[in-house]
Every structure is written in C-alpha cells, then in structure tokens.
Amino acid sequence: MLLPLALLAFGLWQQGRGLDDQQEAEARQAGIAKVVARLEARPVPSRGFDSGAVFRDGGHNYAGPLALIKAREALGQRDTAVTVARARRVLPPVVIGCGAVVGVLSALMLLAAAVLGRLGRRSRDALVRGFSLVRHLLPPVLGAQVVLLAVGFVAAVIFEAAGPVLDGGFSTESAKLLGIAAIAVGASLWTAARAVLQLRGTVKLFAPDPLAIIGRTVSPAEAPGLWRVVDKLAARLGALRPDNVVVGLSGGFFVSSGPKLLQPGDAPLGGRTLYLPLPFLALLPEDEVAAIIGHELAHFSGGDTEYSLRFLPIYAGVGRSLDAVVEAGRVGDGTVSPLMRPALRLGLFVMDQFHHAVRHWSRLREFAADAAGAEVTSAGAAARALLRTSAADPRIGETLAPAFQAPRSAPPDLLAAILAQAAERGLDDPAGHLEAEQPHPTDTHPPTRQRIQALGQQPGPALLAEAMAPPPPGALARLGGYFAEPDRLCHAATEDFLAVARQAARQERDALHSAATEVGTETVTVAENRCPQALLLTGVGVLFALAGLALAAFGLSGLSMGEAWLIGGVAGGIGLLFLAFGLFRLRQGNPPVLVLRPDEVLVVGLQAPVAWRHVLDVAMTGTRNGVETRLLLSAETPFPARLAGGRRVTVDARRRVVTVPMGAPRGMSPQGLADLVGRYRRADAARRVLAEHEQSDEAPP
Structure with missing residues (x-):
C-alpha cells in the first residue's frame, strides 16, 4: 500500500507545480509577445541606428534590428515552453490515477483475501470456492498493479524530465536529462511487459505437478x-x-x-x-x-482427498503467479524491482491466508x-x-x-x-x-x-x-x-x-561432469582496470598545466602580472602533480588481483594461495570504485599471512576472513567476476566429488 500511496502523493505535488509552471510560462510568453509587438510597431528609421529599440533577455541587452530578432527567438522559445507546460499538465492526473487505482486494487484484494480466509476457516467448501475465485483474479490484478505502477512512474519521470525545457529550452543538459529519463522509462516498460506476459502464461498453469x-x-x-x-x-x-x-x-x-x-x-x-x-x-x-x-x-x-484435489491447483496457480512476478522483476543484484514489490507483497499476503x-x-x-x-x-x-x-x-x-x-x-x-x-x-x-x-x-x-x-x-x-x-x-x-x-x-x-x-x-554424475568441465586447466588472472582512472588523472593534469601556462603567458583581465604568475604557478603545480600521478598509474598498467587456478586461488598480497576446498563462502560487494571480495576460510585452513610490501589485503584470522578490495575488474563486469569465481569453485567441488565416487567404485563391495 505504501508505494501506490506515495505515487498518489507525488502526483498531487506535481499537479500543483504543473499549474504554477504553466501560468508562469504563459505570463512570460505574454510579456515577450508585448515586447515583440512594440518593437514591430516602431517605425524603421530612414537611416542610422535605432537606439530606442532595446530587448533585454537572460542578462543580455540587444539594440537596433538585433533586438527584434532576439525578441522573436525568445517568443518562439516561450511558445515551445507553453506547449510543453500544457502537455505536462496531463501527466500528474495520470500519476494520481495510477497510484489511486493500484491502492484501491490492493486494498480490495487484501480485504477479499482476509474475508475469504476467515470464511474458509468456517467451511471447506467456502475455502475452495472463495480461493478459486482469488486464483482467477490474482494474475490479472497483479498484472494491472505492475502496469499501472509502471505507467505512473513513467508519467512522473517524463514530467520531471521536461521541467528544464521550461526554463532554458532544449539544451545539452536537458538533452542529457531526457536521455536518462528515456532509459528509466524503457526499463520500467520492459519490466512491466515481461511481468504481464509471464502472468498471462500462468493463467492456464493451474494443474499441480504429479x-x-x-x-x-x-x-x-x-x-x-x-x-x-x-x-x-x-x-x-x-x-x-x-x-x-x-x-x-x-x-x-x-x-x-x-x-x-x-x-x-x-x-x-x-x-x-x-x-x-x-x-x-x-x-x-x-x-x-x-x-x-x-x-x-x-x-x-470425508472427501478429504477430493478436497485436496480441488485445492492443490489453487496453490499451484498462486505459486506460479508469484514466481512470474519475481522472475520478471529481478534486477542485476538478484533483488526484486521496487515496481514489482507491491504485487509480490500482495501475492504473499494471499498465500498467507x-x-x-x-x-x-x-x-x-x-x-x-x-x-x-x-x-x-x-x-x-x-x-x-x-x-x-x-x-x-x-x-x-x-x-x-x-x-x-x-x-x-x-x-x-x-x-x-x-x-x-x-x-x-x-x-x-x-x-x-x-x-x-x-x-x-x-x-x-x-x-x-x-x-x-x-x-x-x-x-x-x-x-x-x-x-x-x-x-x-x-x-x-x-x-x-x-x-x-x-x-x-x-x-x-x-x-x-x-x-x-x-x-x-x-x-548427479552428469551434473558433476558438466560443472567440472566449466573451467579447464588454464589459469585466469583477474586484473584491476586502472587505465580509465589513469587517463582521467593525466587529462586533468594536462588541463591544469595548460591553464597555468596560459595565465603566466597572457595574464588575466583584472589581475596584475604577479598575481597571474602566482595563480598560474599554483595551477601548473597542481597539474604537474595530477600528470605525474596519472603517468605513474599508466606505467603501472593493470595490476593483477586474483589468480584463479583449477584447484586454488592466489590473492595477490598474500604469501600463499588458498585451496578452493578451504573456501567456505565468497561474498562480493559493489563499491563506489569497484568490487570488494571477501573469502571465508574453513577452520582447518592454514590461515595465509600478508606479503610484506605487497598489495593491500585485509586478513582477519579470528573471523577467518580475507578481504580483497579492488577497482573495476578489467574486461568484465562485477557480476561477470562473481560468475567466474563461482564456476571455479563449482568445478573444484565437482572434481572432488567425482574423485570420491571413483574411489568408492574401485573399492570392493
């Protein structure tokens, strides 16, 4: 209930802002239209410059024929702003309507499930009839929730993205914002479409598995x-x-x-x-x-088996509907998208009843x-x-x-x-x-x-x-x-x-062979991708150095030569520091962080590798600059020590945890790194289990 109510409140806030923005845009349009009419009505001098024709806009003053040209350009921009403002007024009611309808649907479904659950505890027939109705209603209700939330979110995003156009027209910044909004809108609509298609497929899947x-x-x-x-x-x-x-x-x-x-x-x-x-x-x-x-x-x-036979399809149908919502709404880190959570929560509540x-x-x-x-x-x-x-x-x-x-x-x-x-x-x-x-x-x-x-x-x-x-x-x-x-x-x-x-x-053996062959005998080195950071530092250093040289050579209006030399020297010094650090990083290249082998992993910065069989768990967390990997080692593992002067690695012998910070991995995404490490772990475990099977097969009965 909270997300649709929040969407409803946000739409009401946008509605007030939209009205204010439209009135302000129309007032500006009317003001500039008067200026244009006044300038157009001025007689054209037979000769000379008409210094009385003046137009002020954005802190700039324009006179003569240029004033009328600029005034007409500004009026065109204001016409566009008024058109956008009037179009934006349509969006808040959409946001409000979507939030309200989703909230009402959720409340009705929650109430119906609670009432039917109470009635179902009084009569088994009422339980089957009531939840048979819920079984057929739940997929379309969940689909409607997802679609309406997505439409409301899209309308709210478009409203906000179009705001900068009212102030400065179409510019580079507004184009970037519109691009980001387009990506968000596309992702939301794609998620909603996937959910609806998968929910549509679950409507017929109410037969329980044999x-x-x-x-x-x-x-x-x-x-x-x-x-x-x-x-x-x-x-x-x-x-x-x-x-x-x-x-x-x-x-x-x-x-x-x-x-x-x-x-x-x-x-x-x-x-x-x-x-x-x-x-x-x-x-x-x-x-x-x-x-x-x-x-x-x-x-x-007592008809218990017939009752179960009638009731099990309800469980199967509701369960598959929830699976469809989860699968459609799963994002990169494995969690469910916020747009899908109201539908998921509603389905879970129905299952609880x-x-x-x-x-x-x-x-x-x-x-x-x-x-x-x-x-x-x-x-x-x-x-x-x-x-x-x-x-x-x-x-x-x-x-x-x-x-x-x-x-x-x-x-x-x-x-x-x-x-x-x-x-x-x-x-x-x-x-x-x-x-x-x-x-x-x-x-x-x-x-x-x-x-x-x-x-x-x-x-x-x-x-x-x-x-x-x-x-x-x-x-x-x-x-x-x-x-x-x-x-x-x-x-x-x-x-x-x-x-x-x-x-x-x-x-099981086929699955183990498949897992064991996911990786071969080769060694894979995971390196830290430092080139983008090094190039950025180098570029910043060059810009600062050039700015310092320009100040020292040509000065700056309002500054004495001594002040220009001082500021230029400071800028140049900062530039040289950035440049030196960037070149140092470039010379370092992409340092290795992890060396993955079929039976062990070498963490650069530790004195010895760690066998995969001693790694109980691997956790990876995305950070602002890259990925942090934590290895949980078993109690019988000889705990590795840090290499003196080696790469920064944190070892916690008491908790049996090795923490490896790193930047973005070179040539792969953080998820790709997690999948790669997972494949090596699965392959090692599969090979060990297969070896145990071979030993037991060779043992006499």
Whole structure:
C-alpha cells in the first residue's frame, strides 16, 4: 500500500507545480509577445541606428534590428515552453490515477483475501470456492498493479524530465536529462511487459505437478490379506474403496486422488490410491497397521482427498503467479524491482491466508481421521501407531539413505536390512518426537503429542516403552499375512528403490561432469582496470598545466602580472602533480588481483594461495570504485599471512576472513567476476566429488 500511496502523493505535488509552471510560462510568453509587438510597431528609421529599440533577455541587452530578432527567438522559445507546460499538465492526473487505482486494487484484494480466509476457516467448501475465485483474479490484478505502477512512474519521470525545457529550452543538459529519463522509462516498460506476459502464461498453469512415488501397485491376487483388511475397514467406515494400493520402501502412509507417477519408469497412475510402506507393515503389529489404514481411508470417507484435489491447483496457480512476478522483476543484484514489490507483497499476503485456512482444516481433518482409525481398532492402538512410526523412522532412514547414495553396495533385500538394523539398535525413544509433525507429501499434520491427547491417551512411560520395543524375531513373517509372495515383493521393492537411486546417481554424475568441465586447466588472472582512472588523472593534469601556462603567458583581465604568475604557478603545480600521478598509474598498467587456478586461488598480497576446498563462502560487494571480495576460510585452513610490501589485503584470522578490495575488474563486469569465481569453485567441488565416487567404485563391495 505504501508505494501506490506515495505515487498518489507525488502526483498531487506535481499537479500543483504543473499549474504554477504553466501560468508562469504563459505570463512570460505574454510579456515577450508585448515586447515583440512594440518593437514591430516602431517605425524603421530612414537611416542610422535605432537606439530606442532595446530587448533585454537572460542578462543580455540587444539594440537596433538585433533586438527584434532576439525578441522573436525568445517568443518562439516561450511558445515551445507553453506547449510543453500544457502537455505536462496531463501527466500528474495520470500519476494520481495510477497510484489511486493500484491502492484501491490492493486494498480490495487484501480485504477479499482476509474475508475469504476467515470464511474458509468456517467451511471447506467456502475455502475452495472463495480461493478459486482469488486464483482467477490474482494474475490479472497483479498484472494491472505492475502496469499501472509502471505507467505512473513513467508519467512522473517524463514530467520531471521536461521541467528544464521550461526554463532554458532544449539544451545539452536537458538533452542529457531526457536521455536518462528515456532509459528509466524503457526499463520500467520492459519490466512491466515481461511481468504481464509471464502472468498471462500462468493463467492456464493451474494443474499441480504429479506426485512421484517409488513403488508398485499390488492387486488383490498379489496381496489378498492386505486387500481384505482394506475392504473390511472401508466397509466399517463407510469410506470409498481405493482404486489402487501401492507399496514401497520409503515414506509414510498416505492417500491421494491426484495425478501420480510410479517410479522407476514414471508410469502414470490416477484414481484413489492408498500408499503403504513395507517397513512399517513389518515393524507394526496388525492392530496398529489397521489403525493407520483406517485413518487414511477416513480421508476418503470425508472427501478429504477430493478436497485436496480441488485445492492443490489453487496453490499451484498462486505459486506460479508469484514466481512470474519475481522472475520478471529481478534486477542485476538478484533483488526484486521496487515496481514489482507491491504485487509480490500482495501475492504473499494471499498465500498467507491460504496457509492459515489450510492449517486450520488440516488439524481438524487429521484429528477426525485419527478418531476414525481408533474407532475400527482402539485408541491405544492408534496412539501406539503414532509413536511407533516416529520411533522406527530413524532406523528406516539409516538403511535407505546409504543405499540411495551407494546403490552398488546396497544389500539385495533392503527390508530385511531395515529389520536387522531395528533389532540390533532398537527403536528411538518416541518422547523425542512428540512435538514433531509426521511427514506427508501434500498435507500438514498437528504435532504427535496433540494427536495422542485428542485420542484420550497420554504419552506416559508405559506407552512410550511399549512403542519403542524392538521388533520380534518373526517380524518379517508378518508380511505373509498381507501378500501372496512376500519375498518376491521385497526383492522387487528393493530393485525399484535402487533403480531410482541409480538413475539419480547418473543424473548427479552428469551434473558433476558438466560443472567440472566449466573451467579447464588454464589459469585466469583477474586484473584491476586502472587505465580509465589513469587517463582521467593525466587529462586533468594536462588541463591544469595548460591553464597555468596560459595565465603566466597572457595574464588575466583584472589581475596584475604577479598575481597571474602566482595563480598560474599554483595551477601548473597542481597539474604537474595530477600528470605525474596519472603517468605513474599508466606505467603501472593493470595490476593483477586474483589468480584463479583449477584447484586454488592466489590473492595477490598474500604469501600463499588458498585451496578452493578451504573456501567456505565468497561474498562480493559493489563499491563506489569497484568490487570488494571477501573469502571465508574453513577452520582447518592454514590461515595465509600478508606479503610484506605487497598489495593491500585485509586478513582477519579470528573471523577467518580475507578481504580483497579492488577497482573495476578489467574486461568484465562485477557480476561477470562473481560468475567466474563461482564456476571455479563449482568445478573444484565437482572434481572432488567425482574423485570420491571413483574411489568408492574401485573399492570392493
């Protein structure tokens, strides 16, 4: 709201100034017109000079025929000034209108989002309907904000740029100002056009991305026991039967009605889907599994998945609209242009209203689903299931994470390895996970403690001890009650997981090779471009020296020869100093500052180079004269010392920071320097990771 209000206030100020400027220009025009009429009415003398024809303008006096010529020229300039002044009067209303309309649009959208958010917390249908409307309105509103702010800014800039024309007509200075204004106007209009085009493209992009699942479907023939449990629970809850049951090794229990992709292979899967992780089917007793499946099926009975299916596109559409605004408004330093910030802030406010309403319903939905799961089993089983999944999840991650990172050395049956790890180390103490929110691919959950308390249970020592009990020796045999061929399914699930891991490893290796080859083995020297500064100093010195010589040789009206010699000597001395310093800089050339090598960087002024692996971070800041680079070094790095008599470099051993000031880099922009250093760092890191991979590949399994 602040920027459009400021634009509105600025337009009102310009409107008053515009009226004053027009009245003043018209008064000057009328005054000169009278002078021209008076001069034209004077009789032309038959001979001699008409000393009575006089015209005064700009501190100069013109007499005779020249007076009329100059008066007519001045009248032409005043005619132009009046035309410009009248044209300028049109611009402040444009500025005022743009600021006012943007302010009203922002206020209405903020109010609508707040009201719809409040209504959405009362009814899920109201939430979906209201924010579905917002979803369609937000892109055009954001586009209108950007365009109107750009038009208002352009009108304000043109108003100010045309001001000097009223005083002195078209001059070199006014031409420069108009040129600067043209650049600002062009940049603003280009930014606005980009935003509108990108927002226009997001209107149709409201479909959420498919949910990727590492797993496979199991039919009633492949999982007769599991389907019997699902059918029985769905009948008791009055829930819709899932179209698909998918099992895998990773993640937690969930249901989804949206588009999905089964990996490996990215096979599309639609319809109502229940996902069940095999490790939990083996680690949890049957009543706890039934409580969780009942919880998930309750989402079908309450229409929760359909609600998510309707609501997720709203998230996708609003998120893409905000991405379009950010991308169109990004400037050179990575920040968002001020013209785009009101639209971005408005979009973020709307998203906040989404989040508040969604979290409200998410809590209620999860509590209701927990109650449904307890209804088909018991409150104790539902509470134990919540605790045991939290306690077992670390053991699952300890097995799957290394397998995903090194699929070649992974065991052939990851589920058996998970159970062995859980039996050997036991499960975690669930007391440390009571405040955690269980992960879910699309929804949020309340903290585990609140969910247990909502079931009428307390996470006391007895319940916690029961939940963290290690799995029994025959835990893997539990799968026999669910699946026809559990051993084959476990090996197939392992192969699915490892196939995805191998694909990810190939993609990572390709990305590492690409990064490693961004720079070759050559050394690149970054030098400071001192030539423009040296030429400027030399030129100033020559001008001062010539001025001093001219004063000494020819003097100056109003000065005695002694005074002229004194001032000329001082000017010449100053000129010689500038000239000497400029020539010294030219002789120095462009001194090197950084020497970039594939595995290290040499900072000129330090005694030793620094390996890239020891550089934790690089920060570059633009200064008035150039760039300041700061290197943050790791604690184990032998901290480099300054070279005696070397280039000015600041070293802070306590903070582990090396600061390198420099002028403008030669042959590149500051951003180009940052990109170059970034490429060297990425290439070194990529080569080291590839070397580690090669060593692990050569190691025996």
